[in-house]
Amino acid sequence: MKDPSLRRSVTLFRAFLNEQSDPDACYSLLARDAADQLERYGPLANRTVVDIGGGSGHFTEEFRRRGAHSFLFEPDVRELRDRAPEGTVVADGYLLPLADGAADICFSSNVLEHVEDPRTFVSELVRVTAPGGLIYVAFTNWYSPWGGHEWAPWHYLGAERARRRYERRTGRRAKHTLGENLFRIHIGTTLRQVRSRTDVELVTARARYWPFLPAVVPKIPLLREFATWNLLLILRRCP
Numbered sequence: 063m064k065d066p067s068l069r070r071s072v073t074l075f076r077a078f079l080n081e082q083s084d085p086d087a088c089y090s091l092l093a094r095d096a097a098d099q100l101e102r103y104g105p106l107a108n109r110t111v112v113d114i115g116g117g118s119g120h121f122t123e124e125f126r127r128r129g130a131h132s133f134l135f136e137p138d139v140r141e142l143r144d145r146a147p148e149g150t151v152v153a154d155g156y157l158l159p160l161a162d163g164a165a166d167i168c169f170s171s172n173v174l175e176h177v178e179d180p181r182t183f184v185s186e187l188v189r190v191t192a193p194g195g196l197i198y199v200a201f202t203n204w205y206s207p208w209g210g211h212e213w214a215p216w217h218y219l220g221a222e223r224a225r226r227r228y229e230r231r232t233g234r235r236a237k238h239t240l241g242e243n244l245f246r247i248h249i250g251t252t253l254r255q256v257r258s259r260t261d262v263e264l265v266t267a268r269a270r271y272w273p274f275l276p277a278v279v280p281k282i283p284l285l286r287e288f289a290t291w292n293l294l295l296i297l298r299r300c301p
């Protein structure tokens with residue numbers, strides 16, 4: 063699918079709406095989309111690609127389908143859903159069991175908002191990436207309409223209230239609790255942190271799912287916090 067395009071955004075949005083009923087279709091589509099985005103910077107074939115916090119492994123599988131040597135690193139065995147790709151490592155992204163520069167591409171989709179210290183998390187991604195290699199980091203920021211995840215958009219009225227409302231309405235336990243496994247993360251702060259680093263070059267910062275002008279939205283202070291939805295950063299490790 064062409065990125066950006068209205069057709070792509072609508073297709074992804076429809077898949078998200080069916081995420082609960084058909085997670086495999088949703089994540090397979092998202093994985094193909096992310097692989098297409100990465101292949102704009104060069105083929106994945108024969109590259110070493112590590113997927114940090116990759117959940118049930120759809121991204122790792124897609125990278126392998128395209129010929130990459132790809133490995134999933136996931137700390138929570140429940141997320142693997144009994145379908146982890148062979149060679150999966152149960153590991154925390156803060157402390158990866160990988161040598162410096164082991165990966166050509168370090169990939170992390172929708173994990174940053176789930177860690178308490180995103181700056182340290184990104185440092186570990188940078189450490190394991192080879193000089194000249196790419197780091198793909200995408201996350202949902204707090205003021206995104208989806209910032210509160212399953213209790214969105216009620217997070218705008220307060221996280222705890224939104225979580226309680228979700229549990230009352232659905233009768234289910236919410237998966238996320240602010241300050242435990244979901245954290246407030248902002249576009250402006252994250253961009254400033256990344257730009258202040260001397261070990262990476264910022265290749266692109268774009269609204270991951272936007273159908274038009276995806277690189278413009280994250281440039282506009284304030285508006286970007288509400289309109290970006292999900293920020294994709296592609297960084298290149300300095301030689």
Ligand SMILES: C[S@@+](CC[C@H](N)C(=O)[O-])C[C@H]1O[C@@H](n2cnc3c(N)ncnc32)[C@H](O)[C@@H]1O
Pocket residue numbers: 089114115116117118135136137138141153154155156170171172173176177
């Ligand atoms: C919303 S899921 C994203 C899964 C997948 N990457 C995707 O884009 O669909 C968040 C994932 O982050 C993982 N995670 C949370 N804290 C982590 C950490 N410290 N290191 C690595 N992964 C972590 C969770 O276990 C979970 O699999």
